[in-house]
Amino acid sequence: MPELPEVETVRRGLTRLVGGATIQSVTVLYPKMVSPEAATFVADLTGKTIEKIDRRGKYLLFRFNGDLTMVSHLRMEGKYDVQPAGSPVTKHTHVVFTLTDGRELRYTDTRKFGRMRLMATGKETTLPGLATMGPEPTEATLTFDYMKQRFQKSKKAIKPFLLDQSNIAGLGNIYVDETLWMSRIHPLQEVNTLPDFQIRQLRENIIKELNMAILGHGTTVHSFSTAFGEAGEFQNHLRVYGRKGLACQRCGTPIEKTKVAQRGTAFCPACQKYHKHVKQTMILGLTGGIATGKSTVSAVFREFDIPVIDADAIAHSVLAPGSDGVDQVWEAFGDRVFEAGKLNRKALGHIVFNDADELKRLTDITGPLISAAIKAAVSTYRRKHANLVVLDAPTLFEAGYAAKTNEIMVVKISAAQQLQRLMARDDLSEDQAESRIKSQLPLQNKIEKADVVIDNSGSVETTRVQVVEWLDKMGFIKTPAEDSAG
Numbered sequence: 159m160p161e162l163p164e165v166e167t168v169r170r171g172l173t174r175l176v177g178g179a180t181i182q183s184v185t186v187l188y189p190k191m192v193s194p195e196a197a198t199f200v201a202d203l204t205g206k207t208i209e210k211i212d213r214r215g216k217y218l219l220f221r222f223n224g225d226l227t228m229v230s231h232l233r234m235e236g237k238y239d240v241q242p243a244g245s246p247v248t249k250h251t252h253v254v255f256t257l258t259d260g261r262e263l264r265y266t267d268t269r270k271f272g273r274m275r276l277m278a279t280g281k282e283t284t285l286p287g288l289a290t291m292g293p294e295p296t297e298a299t300l301t302f303d304y305m306k307q308r309f310q311k312s313k314k315a316i317k318p319f320l321l322d323q324s325n326i327a328g329l330g331n332i333y334v335d336e337t338l339w340m341s342r343i344h345p346l347q348e349v350n351t352l353p354d355f356q357i358r359q360l361r362e363n364i365i366k367e368l369n370m371a372i373l374g375h376g377t378t379v380h381s382f383s384t385a386f387g388e389a390g391e392f393q394n395h396l397r398v399y400g401r402k403g404l405a406c407q408r409c410g411t412p413i414e415k416t417k418v419a420q421r422g423t424a425f426c427p428a429c430q431k432y433h434k435h436v437k438q439t440m441i442l443g444l445t446g447g448i449a450t451g452k453s454t455v456s457a458v459f460r461e462f463d464i465p466v467i468d469a470d471a472i473a474h475s476v477l478a479p480g481s482d483g484v485d486q487v488w489e490a491f492g493d494r495v496f497e498a499g500k501l502n503r504k505a506l507g508h509i510v511f512n513d514a515d516e517l518k519r520l521t522d523i524t525g526p527l528i529s530a531a532i533k534a535a536v537s538t539y540r541r542k543h544a545n546l547v548v549l550d551a552p553t554l555f556e557a558g559y560a561a562k563t564n565e566i567m568v569v570k571i572s573a574a575q576q577l578q579r580l581m582a583r584d585d586l587s588e589d590q591a592e593s594r595i596k597s598q599l600p601l602q603n604k605i606e607k608a609d610v611v612i613d614n615s616g617s618v619e620t621t622r623v624q625v626v627e628w629l630d631k632m633g634f635i636k637t638p639a640e641d642s643a644g
């Protein structure tokens with residue numbers, strides 16, 4: 159069934175094709191499809207000009223001169239196309255608008271579920287579907303305050319809640335699954351258990367995703383085509399819908415498919431966990447390539463008193479003198495990485511960053527220790543009711559921490575800058591720096607998985623501004639009034 163992006167794609171196409179065209183005659187081949195009854199429908203439209211085509215939710219609103227509006231809903235399979243007059247119609251063509259310029263605007267619908275209603279302009283807002291319709295998902299119309307007060311009142315599962323057009327206009331099965339995946343929300347999560355940060359994420363993801371889908375001319379998974387008879391392209395960008403059994407593009411876990419409110423529902427069981435109780439603390443994963451600027455970004459969070467869990471520091475502590483980790487490293491690597499009984503990190507680094515098997519041998523030891531320490535730190539901050547905790551981890555994706563976060567921020571710089579900053583900071587040769595960079599997942603790969611990308615190729619201050627903007631957008635910067643109110 160066409161959702162908002164597909165209907166908007168049709169609206170844009172039709173505006174180009176028939177905006178300004180005048181109707182010479184109308185043939186109704188399936189009278190049940192139109193109202194008022196066919197003879198009046200035809201008489202009222204004859205001689206009228208299509209001044210504009212609007213959209214509200216999944217409804218098309220054809221505006222004619224004489225203050226007439228035709229409300230058209232495509233339902234499951236409805237399609238408009240424009241053909242030269244007299245060319246053969248199909249058995250599924252139900253309404254033909256002959257234009258004065260020798261073309262025909264035709265409506266076809268294999269399922270015959272679509273409807274067209276002609277009425278005085280302005281009256282359409284009283285139609286059952288339109289009268290109760292929720293806000294359009296745009297920056298200006300779908301506000302956080304609206305969502306918050308609406309969400310507080312509902313104990314429904316989020317999936318059917320979002321499909322209900324009276325809450326938010328335009329979403330259907332595909333984009334609900336996509337935006338829930340983007341926001342790490344389980345489709346069965348009760349709406350009133352969502353913390354503020356998830357409402358903000360969901361709001362932003364709905365607006366972003368629908369805009370992207372419009373730019374991609376909609377999604378064709380079944381039969382949708384544009385007014386030009388072409389398939390959409392956005393099906394190539396879907397992350398969960400239609401991907402059952404395939405790896406989650408964020409964490410690698412196979413996507414599952416289940417039924418929620420009678421609708422097929424795809425989700426990632428690792429990224430979209432169901433929570434019995436509200437999880438108030440947002441975990442922001444912060445990553446990038448080596449020396450791209452994670453610590454520089456972390457410093458901004460610390461400036462706002464936001465706790466940062468530093469995976470590198472934890473990695474150091476699990477290999478501290480006398481630790482179990484060091485014993486295990488000695489058993490695995492032997493004396494060659496020890497000097498006077500002390501672990502020689504540089505020597506170990508030299509081995510592991512030049513040989514993937516050796517790196518795996520090391521991370522098989524350090525991985526579980528680091529992971530347990532991160533888990534303990536997160537639990538501590540949750541108990542303290544922190545609103546936001548940053549997990550700064552260079553190997554966030556490689557080590558499998560991505561599914562444990564609510565959002566991922568990637569810090570990027572150009573390849574040349576990365577090499578130069580790494581060589582300068584760690585006093586490495588070009589070869590040494592390159593082999594460290596190569597031992598990590600390519601930066602571009604991380605950027606593709608990111609929810610937000612911080613560009614650190616300019617000054618530190620330019621980077622700071624981007625981080626502060628994110629904090630502000632997510633509601634983590636309190637105004638002085640909010641602060642004094644506690």
Ligand SMILES: CC(C)(COP(=O)(O)OP(=O)(O)OC[C@H]1O[C@@H](n2cnc3c(N)ncnc32)[C@H](O)[C@@H]1O)[C@@H](O)C(=O)NCCC(=O)NCCS
Pocket residue numbers: 447448449469470473474477503504506507510517520521524528551552553554556557594597598
């Ligand atoms: C090999 C070790 C001893 C080298 O120590 P050294 O003091 O020279 O470097 P340091 O620990 O400060 O790491 C520097 C940078 O190397 C990169 N790096 C470290 N470990 C890895 C890894 N497993 N995979 C890819 N890159 C890594 C990161 O970008 C990190 O910021 C050390 O990096 C280590 O113990 N690595 C394994 C632990 C780990 O996976 N750490 C990452 C934390 S999530």
Ligand SMILES: Nc1ncnc2c1ncn2[C@@H]1O[C@H](COP(=O)(O)OP(=O)(O)OP(=O)(O)O)[C@@H](O)[C@H]1O
Pocket residue numbers: 446447448449450451452453454455470552579580583614615616617618619621
């Ligand atoms: N915007 C910037 N302009 C110039 N130099 C910068 C900028 N941001 C960071 N640097 C420098 O680049 C180097 C790497 O930055 P930083 O230490 O923040 O990276 P990192 O991603 O935390 O590194 P690692 O992967 O080792 O943890 C440092 O020497 C830092 O001072």
